[in-house]
Every structure is written in C-alpha cells, then in structure tokens.
Amino acid sequence: MGRLDAVYDWFDERTAVRSLVRKGLYEAVPKRGAWFYTLGSATLVLILLQLVTGIFLTLVYVPSVTEGWASLNYLKQHDAFGSIVRGIHLWSAYILLFVIGLHMVRTFFSGSYKRPRELNWVTGVGLFLLVLVMAITGAFLPWDQAAYWTAVVVTNVPAYTPFIGSFIRALWRGGDFVGPITLSRTFGIHVWLIPAILFPLILAHLALLRKHGEFGSYVNYRGAYRSREGVDVPPVPPQRPIEPPYPAVPTDELWAAPLETEDFFPFQTFKDGLVSVVLVIVVFLLAVAIGAPLEPIADPSTTSYTPVPEWFFLPLDELLLLVPQQLIPLALIVPAGGVLLLLALPFIDRGPERNPFERPAVMVPGGFAVLFVIILTLLGSGRLFNL
Amino acid sequence: MARDSRRLSRRQFAFLGTQAVGAVVTLLLGIPIVGFILSPLFHRQQVVWLQVGDISGVPDRQPTKFEVSFPLDEWTSSNVNLAVYVVKLNNEYLVFSNTCTHMQCPVRWQSDLGQFLCPCHGGLYDITGKNIGGPPPKPLPQYVHRIDGTTLFIQNSFTESI
Numbered sequence: 001m002g003r004l005d006a007v008y009d010w011f012d013e014r015t016a017v018r019s020l021v022r023k024g025l026y027e028a029v030p031k032r033g034a035w036f037y038t039l040g041s042a043t044l045v046l047i048l049l050q051l052v053t054g055i056f057l058t059l060v061y062v063p064s065v066t067e068g069w070a071s072l073n074y075l076k077q078h079d080a081f082g083s084i085v086r087g088i089h090l091w092s093a094y095i096l097l098f099v100i101g102l103h104m105v106r107t108f109f110s111g112s113y114k115r116p117r118e119l120n121w122v123t124g125v126g127l128f129l130l131v132l133v134m135a136i137t138g139a140f141l142p143w144d145q146a147a148y149w150t151a152v153v154v155t156n157v158p159a160y161t162p163f164i165g166s167f168i169r170a171l172w173r174g175g176d177f178v179g180p181i182t183l184s185r186t187f188g189i190h191v192w193l194i195p196a197i198l199f200p201l202i203l204a205h206l207a208l209l210r211k212h213g214e215f216g217s218y219v220n221y222r223g224a225y226r227s228r229e230g231v232d233v234p235p236v237p238p239q240r241p242i243e244p245p246y247p248a249v250p251t252d253e254l255w256a257a258p259l260e261t262e263d264f265f266p267f268q269t270f271k272d273g274l275v276s277v278v279l280v281i282v283v284f285l286l287a288v289a290i291g292a293p294l295e296p297i298a299d300p301s302t303t304s305y306t307p308v309p310e311w312f313f314l315p316l317d318e319l320l321l322l323v324p325q326q327l328i329p330l331a332l333i334v335p336a337g338g339v340l341l342l343l344a345l346p347f348i349d350r351g352p353e354r355n356p357f358e359r360p361a362v363m364v365p366g367g368f369a370v371l372f373v374i375i376l377t378l379l380g381s382g383r384l385f386n387l
Numbered sequence: 388m389a390r391d392s393r394r395l396s397r398r399q400f401a402f403l404g405t406q407a408v409g410a411v412v413t414l415l416l417g418i419p420i421v422g423f424i425l426s427p428l429f430h431r432q433q434v435v436w437l438q439v440g441d442i443s444g445v446p447d448r449q450p451t452k453f454e455v456s457f458p459l460d461e462w463t464s465s466n467v468n469l470a471v472y473v474v475k476l477n478n479e480y481l482v483f484s485n486t487c488t489h490m491q492c493p494v495r496w497q498s499d500l501g502q503f504l505c506p507c508h509g510g511l512y513d514i515t516g517k518n519i520g521g522p523p524p525k526p527l528p529q530y531v532h533r534i535d536g537t538t539l540f541i542q543n544s545f546t547e548s549i
Contacts, residue, residue, distance in 0.1 A: 064463075065459070065463065065465075065467075066463065066465055149492065149493070152490070152491045152492070153490045153491065153492060153507065156490050156491045157490070167428070170427075170428050171424070171425070171428065174427040174461075175427050175428070175430065175432070175460075175461075176432070176548075179459055179460070179461060179467075180459060180461045180462065180463050181427055181461055299468070300467055300468065300469055300470075300493075301454045301467075301468040301469050301470040302470070302493050303452055303470050303485060303493055303494075303495035303496070304495065305493065305506075306506040306507075307492055307493075307506065307507055317507075317508075320489075320490060320508055320522065321508045321509070321522070323522070324522065325489075325518075325521075325522045325523060325524045326524075328489070328522060328524060
C-alpha cells in the first residue's frame with residue numbers, strides 16, 4: 001500500500017470521505033438518452049463560471065454612479081485579461097439563460113417532475129427565477145447608457161403592481177428615482193443576496209436529485225412500452241440489480257426504476273464533461289472575440305439615445321409594447337401567472353404517464369406557452385438592431 | 388401520580404425556550420434590518436430651486452431642450468444633468484420633464500411629427516404634454532416653476548407624482 005493510500009485511509013477514518021466519494025461517483029443513472037441529461041450539469045458549470053468570474057470582477061468594480069462605469073472603462077482600456085474575465089461573465093450568463101431554459105423544457109417534456117420529484121421541479125423553477133434576477137440585476141451594474149435605461153425601465157415595471165406598485169419601485173430604487181442607492185442596492189442583491197439563496201438552493205436541487213435518482217425520460221421505463229403497445233410488456237430484468245436510489249418511492253411500479261442504468265462516473269460524467277467543455281470553449285471564444293460591450297457613461301439627460309432591452313427581457317418588453325394603456329398591469333400579471341403555473345405544474349399534472357405523446361393536456365398548452373414566448377422574442381428582436 | 392396538565396414539562400419548557408431564543412434573535416436583527424431597507428422611503432427629498440436659464444429666446448410652439456444640473460442627494464455631492472423641455476404657447480410657458488409616464492424612458496421632441504415621442508414603446512404626447520398615442524397612461528410630467536424676468540427656475544419636483 002502506497003503512502004498516498006495511507007493518507008487517504010487516515011482521512012477516511014476521520015471523515016468517511018471514501019464512502020462519500022463512492023456514493024457521489026458510482027450512482028446508477030439511466031443509460032438511454034444520456035446526452036439529453038447533460039443539460040443540468042451544463043447549467044451548473046455555467047453558474048460556477050459566473051461565480052468564479054464574478055468574484056474576480058469585484059476586484060476592480062466599484063458600485064457607484066460616479067466610479068462604476070469608470071472602473072469598467074479602466075478594465076476595457078488597460079486590462080486585456082480583465083476584459084476577458086468580464087467577457088466570460090457576460091457570455092456565460094447569456095448562454096446560461098439559454099441552457100437553463102433547455103434544461104427546463106427537457107424536464108417538462110419528459111415529465112420528470114412527477115411524484116416523488118415534485119420538489120426537484122419546484123426548486124428548479126426557483127433557480128430559474130433567481131438566475132433571471134441575477135441577469136437583470138447584473139445588467140444594471142456597468143452604469144453605461146444601456147445599463148442605466150435598463151435600470152430605469154426594469155425598476156419601473158413593478159410600479160404597475162396593483163396597490164403596492166410604487167412602494168415596490170421605491171424599495172428597489174431606494175427612493176422615487178434611479179440613483180446612487182439604486183446601484184448600491186442592486187449590487188448587493190446581485191453579489192450577496194441572490195447568491196446566498198441561489199447556492200443553497202442548488203445544493204437542495206442536487207440533494208433531491210440524488211435522493212430520488214435521475215428520472216431520465218419515458219424511453220428508460222417499461223411504462224413507455226406499455227403506453228406504446230397498449231399492453232404490458234413482461235417485466236424485463238434490469239441489466240444489473242437496481243441500486244439505491246431506485247426505486248425511492250414505489251409510486252408506480254412501471255415508472256419506479258429505469259430499465260438500463262450505468263454508473264454516473266465515468267459514463268455520464270464523460271458526456272457531461274464533453275458538453276460543458278464545448279460550452280466553456282464557446283464562451284471563451286466569444287469573450288475574446290466580442291467581449292463585453294461598454295457604452296458611454298449613463299446620461300439621464302439624453303434625448304437621442306434609444307434604450308434597447310436586454311435580449312432576455314424582449315418578451316416582457318414586447319408585452320409592454322402590445323398591451324394598451326388601460327391594461328398595463330397585464331404585462332406583469334401574465335408573466336406572474338406563468339410563474340405560478342410553472343410552480344403548480346407537478347401538482348396539476350399528477351398522473352403517472354410520462355410519455356409526452358400521451359400527455360396532450362399538458363404538452364399542448366406548454367407548447368403554446370413556449371411558442372408565445374418565442375414569438376414575443378422574435379417580434380421584439382428587431383429592436384436589438386434598431387429596426 | 389397524575390401530572391398537573393397546567394404545568395410545563397421539562398421538555399415543553401426547553402421546546403418553548405428554544406423558540407423564544409430564536410424569536411429574540413430574529414426580532415433584534417430583523418427590526419434594524421427592515422428599518423434600514425425601508426429608511427430611504429421616508430427620506431424626504433430636499434426641495435430646491437434650480438436655474439434653467441434665460442428663456443427669452445425660446446420660440447413660440449417650438450419645445451426647447453435645456454439641461455439642468457440636479458443635486459443627486461443621498462451621500463454623493465455630485466450632480467446629475469436632466470433634460471427639461473420648455474414650451475412657449477403664446478405667452479404661457481410649460482416646463483416638462485422628458486420622463487415618459489409609461490416606463491420612464493427619455494422622451495424627445497420630434498419636430499417632424501410635432502409631437503413628443505418616446506423611443507421605447509412609441510408613446511406620443513402633443514405639444515401641451517397630453518398623452519395622445521401609445522401606452523403612456525398620463526400626460527408628460529411638469530416641473531413646478533417660476534419665472535423671474537426672463538430667467539426660468541424649476542423645483543426638483545413635479546406638479547403631479549409619476
């Protein structure tokens with residue numbers, strides 16, 4: 001036995017690290033369709049990229065209406081590596097929003113949110129919303145023209161909340177108007193408040209995933225074949241004995257454990273790693289080639305600047321454009337209703353069926369909702385190019 | 388021996404005690420933090436008169452933009468420039484902020500249209516500031532103002548809250 005093994009043994013005796021690592025790495029996960037199940041880990045990798053680059057950006061950024069823009073302009077003018085770090089922060093945020101959306105659509109499609117995994121879905125929706133808040137608050141911080149007018153419009157949206165609207169606006173702005181306190185507050189929210197909720201929630205999301213095992217999708221289950229053929233196929237013995245976490249809760253025998261599983265490490269981790277490394281390379285190339293833009297410093301007196309929403313804000317902005325003046329709160333109520341429906345989804349759609357083609361009552365409205373968001377984005381996309 | 392049910396057991400006492408401790412800490416931390424978050428809302432902005440400039444050259448029915456330096460208030464000593472549109476209608480002056488009442492985007496005067504236009508969502512206001520098209524729910528905000536001779540002064544406050 002080597003000396004390293006002895007050190008490992010010493011630590012294992014005191015921390016049980018060996019069984020932890022073993023439990024973490026050699027869990028059974030569904031084998032078929034595993035490429036589709038890489039989206040969650042890709043989301044995690046992109047969030048960690050945010051954490052790392054974000055921490056280093058605080059080494060130069062000053063949250064101040066007079067110094068904030070100047071500190072980033074310094075980065076742009078005098079610090080090529082710092083500019084790349086900022087570029088990675090921006091582009092991985094953009095790609096994160098896209099990938100977390102795909103992750104959500106995949107989970108919706110495969111019905112993975114059903115019992116006993118309802119809270120996996122609920123925590124996931126929470127994470128999606130927190131990532132959106134991160135994106136929006138992050139957009140305020142450069143305090144260039146784009147950031148300033150984004151701050152003005154975005155903090156004004158909640159003012160249309162019935163009854164307590166102007167209170168919420170004042171709370172976020174720290175007064176009636178966007179100013180120094182707005183930037184300090186938004187910085188605090190972006191850097192401390194939301195991460196302090198986001199990261200524990202990620203741990204909860206992962207702990208729940210591990211507790212119930214990765215569901216995969218209907219192709220991994222006998223139930224899928226029942227649905228397709230209309231008859232039960234005789235139970236096929238799994239390739240290897242099902243280990244914990246399957247079956248966690250015997251809700252429905254057909255959907256309790258995947259037919260074929262393989263070890264998380266190294267099979268799934270290899271696929272996860274490949275997808276993530278491609279994303280990281282793309283982010284790096286975008287950061288180097290395009291970088292993070294910095295417009296001229298915020299000028300509240302402008303009468304020539306045309307504010308353009310961040311692309312992820314386009315669907316909401318398009319709603320603001322479309323609803324008539326008597327119905328402006330609709331632009332708030334529609335997305336809020338959408339969020340409530342998302343949170344309620346696992347408690348509405350409770351049947352055991354996982355095959356998306358057998359769940360039209362959920363898939364059709366869900367498809368229309370996704371289509372609605374895409375159409376609003378496309379309608380608004382002309383604004384990105386000042387059309 | 389039957390226990391007196393009105394008396395706390397040792398377990399119940401410790402149970403309630405633990406919660407009481409939590410409540411004390413929550414209150415002692417919560418009150419100042421909530422107060423801290425809310426305090427800017429009760430901070431009354433100091434009302435000051437600001438000089439806009441000489442308006443004798445403002446042509447009739449041609450909204451003219453002035454830039455006025457407003458105190459930022461709070462902790463910073465620096466100022467922020469805001470756009471003020473002065474409109475002369477016959478012998479009356481209207482003094483507008485260029486803040487759109489829809490989403491507070493920067494409204495500009497479009498002389499070709501003869502209207503104020505908001506570039507964000509296409510809100511339109513006529514020369515008297517009345518909202519006449521698009522989503523804005525209210526007229527353009529007007530500053531409280533006074534004129535000394537030909538010099539215009541405004542307050543850092545609107546005639547109506549937006």
